[in-house]
Amino acid sequence: MCRQQRAGAYIHLINGLYEAQRSNVPVLAIASTCASDEFGMGFFQETNTIKLFADCSGYNEIATTPKQFPRMLQAALQHAYSRSEVAVLGLPGDLTKSDAEESSTAKFLLKQQTVFRPADNDIAALAGKLNAASKITIYCGWGAGEAHDEVVKLAGLLKAPVAYSFRGKMAIQYNNPYEIGMTGLLGLPSAFYAMHHSELLLLLGTDFPYKQFMPDGLEIIQVDKRAERLGRKAKVSIGLAGNINDTLQALLPLIQQKKMIAFCKSSLRNMKM
Template sequence: MEKKVAEQIVEMLVEAGVKRIYAVTGDSLNQINDAVRRNGKIQWIHVRHEETGAFAAGAEAQLHGGLGCCGGSSGPGHVHLINGLYDAHRSGASVIAIASTIVSEEFGTRYFQETNTLKLFNDCSFYNELAITAEQAPRMLQAAMQKALTRKGVAVIGIPGDLASAATDKGLSSPCIFPAPAEICPSPGELQQLASLLNHAVKITLFCGIGAKDAHDELVELAGLLNAPVAYSFKSKMEIQYDNPYEVGMTGLLGMPSGYDSMHEAEVLLMLGTDFPYASFMPEHNTIVQVDINPERLGRRAKIQMGLCGDIKTTLRALIPLIEPHADDSFLKKQLADYAKVRKRLNTYVEERGSEERIHPEFVMSIINGLAKENAIFTVDTGMTCVWGARYLQATGKRKMLGSFNHGSMANAMPQAIGAALAFPDRQVVALCGDGGLSMLLGDLSTIVQYH
């Protein structure tokens, strides 16, 4: 039986687990908007700016690990999506962007609001195609969703306004997607080589990124066997810091001397699931080993001597039985003592508080940390808000923190909080916005009110 392309798109999104589409309604999106209304199993979230929709969809995808979805109509609607899509793509968020275009008969005429979606979105997506026949659209959407979910990034499908109302009964590809999670482990020989290196070293530091978020218990076990301090990136703080007696804080632009020193003073630095961008903070005179699920990242940020491809949880499970317990804990004790001094200095601003006229922002952040629930979701704008959040918001094992950690955008916190609150209505969501960031997308306070 023939169905409109718009109906097929909406049905496939529902089948893939998408709960809502963030978009501003426009002429070329009207068919899809109406298909959402008639379907009844998916929600259309009317944001006031498409950038908000892209940030919100990216936040959803990062929190639940599935697909987020946003849309933009011809011309300006496409351009408005760009910043949020860049952030989602660089954050590893699986986002589908529906870019509805002008009617196909006007392509190439410099028509009103015409944009070239293939050129426009190419740098911020893993998949970017424009359908020109009714039969292509569902096939492209299936491919887009499959790629977004498996490669962890953005996929864009362009749909001309007239095509959305066209009908077809041909189904040449699967109507559903296949997440296909994989466990990847280095070879036995590589693991044995790494174990030998670690077993013969005395001063070892583990440096963990967001790629290690699912391996908390394994990290703590390995650190205990090696008497190794654990440093981490800002993005992975909420997943690595809690219930971790070996943690010594962060390094990098927002980091602490204790995290930096523990990495530079080690004989062996083991980097786990991190593509840390700040090369100037990386040590150069010790042995560095990097483990990452994406082999393309090995060695591009640091002068590593060994690079292994594997997901961190599977890799550590295989590595731990090969590790000999270390008796010497002098290096660990020194790093933990230095970390205690750093934390004491950081607490100075909290203890002083400031005056009634001038309150230290560090004190404010410490109060938020104390009042926030155990499973709160925080979103932080880029800038000083990140600095205070990095240093004064503490992990519990249930809290999450989102920011524009790779793209470094302004105005991300409030729209990310919209996505978080809609996806997890039973959890407390705290948006920590800079004054500049909030004012850039101020109109979407209306979205927050509209959807309670």
């Protein structure tokens, strides 16, 4: 592969990794480079993978010995899976010709299924806010995809229209009598209307990126499993960290059944127009 071809391939790879990192898609990228004995020698195919991928990855290392590679591979896989981020592992050309060595660490991905939700008092406070409000819109992102049934049950109890992001569409739209479409750069007037005419907006599993579509002057509550994203792009009054499925399962028994109100009817009617 010539230098121009290698550069072009890396540009396409970087674009994809940026998208994956921003969207929290777990990816393992093995990035080849020149032989390790050519590092720092101006070799025509030398690539500093650490510097090149620093801004689009969570784990970013380069292995230079057969002992390192299996240990780094395990660390990269574990990082990509547990944090839903990009892991890049640099691979010098000479290392691919070396005999593999037995790893001193785990040899398979260690998956965990943990319950992750806010504390009981925080769940109770959230329920109190939702029970007291009369015009509620639920907005779901990709992070709420695991909780489709729970979202529909919550919307049914609150009589709240459900909008969603582009990535949340496939997981939230189907079999959802309260869905009113997307909002954002690719969106529908019905979702925009509902969000801007609510008194309370509940963000579930989303870090909504477009502030020009985010309404002002209403209360916003955000639930997301990544606590560092709470309140990052919206002025929230309550920010709770937890998996949406676990959080809603604890929340639903505390929610009072509301009657079908005009706000929900008008939002659904706008969706059909």
